[in-house]
Amino acid sequence: MDTPILPIQNDMEFCDEHREGVYKAIFERRDVRGQFKPDDVSDDVLSRILMAAHHAPSVGFMQPWDFMVIKSDEVKKNVHDIFQTAHNEAADMFDETRREIYRNLKLEGILESPINICITCDRDRSGPVVVGRTHMKTMDLYSSVCAVQNLWLAARAEGLGVGWVSIMNEAELKKALGIPKRITVIAYLCVGYVSHFYDKPELETAGWRPRLPIEELMHFDQWGHSEENTLMDQLKTGQSAAQAGKFLKDVL
């Protein structure tokens, strides 16, 4: 164990309310598509969720992200066109049974949400050799993804809905936003206040796919090694509670 040689955090313990807040954000975060309200998002709220993104972990402290804030109706319209083209192409990839369901899914709120945010990754930001990226080359992309998830959770805590739109041709999107070729687009997000948050993910309620039983995703020491142990029991109890909307009340 290290002796601390640098300044350390004084209040390392979370009180019950703080801990509960973290789980509440995690369990009540939703991918929002259809419930955006036109209400203005103030700059202080917007700055806080961007600061949350900027404090994501990053490989080699690279901070490879940039943040584009899009409010222009014209730019949003161009981006929406790019979505629409891709969405039509995507529909054709599903078999007939799913195609109709797919077509009826509401998958984005580009025009209705007051703010769009594009989060990118600049893979050259800190030179060719990056601590922690020497062997796993995608680590910098993953850092920018962590920034997305931080922003998403902070937004939920602020009562803001966020929807991640990924049905777009990246080259077209970059053209619409003037993003240089060397930059990778990680996420295009629709952000705004919402009329409501759904209890469960919409694809789950729509019967598209069920929540997988977490115990089937567990492996112990080696891939494929399952165990009957108290952790597995706790996970089953936890998942039942979460599915009943009682995780915070019964499991925390």
Add this chain to the structure above:
Amino acid sequence: MDTPILPIQNDMEFCDEHREGVYKAIFERRDVRGQFKPDDVSDDVLSRILMAAHHAPSVGFMQPWDFMVIKSDEVKKNVHDIFQTAHNEAADMFDETRREIYRNLKLEGILESPINICITCDRDRSGPVVVGRTHMKTMDLYSSVCAVQNLWLAARAEGLGVGWVSIMNEAELKKALGIPKRITVIAYLCVGYVSHFYDKPELETAGWRPRLPIEELMHFDQWGHSEENTLMDQLKTGQSAAQAGKFLKDVL
């Protein structure tokens, strides 16, 4: 705006304490390498942070992740050997000035942390055509990254440290853990209670790289378009407060 046709969340507002908890986790989360204590992590705490991971967003509700819990000393030793080899290779990639600093950085706690967790991505989990992955092929990998970040933040709220070890050859790691070729390793995490959390990221304090000024990462409507506006002012104020450890107190 949609009229809700499905069950919705009743308590969509966060109280101040809950909101504060989310930002506290985001700002006080650290990549932990050297401060692990051998103290046992109970199954109920472990199950909660795994449940947090399982409730990450996923493209097409694919839930492409698996969770491996590694406690075996033998397996950890094998993984540590893989790290050590890669770490030596990595050192040689840095120029002479940085090489010595790099060699002295403590970058993992594989053996000292009581629990290691490997999070993966099964790209075939829900068939070849996935809602939202039709045009951005890496979306499923990003879903598993969101699971990592959820686990990390929940762990911080539980007082657990987490360190992400990425200096490893993926093929070797898969061999050591018996992971099939078709599965992608996203993160190898060291998890345990800690003696302390540092105030700032270790690479920042060590002078390896500074925290970037967030206002230099902002773009408005088009890449490269900066603005002098109240959002930029708020961001500068926010970053000053965060650097002084006063974001929760002064900005929330």
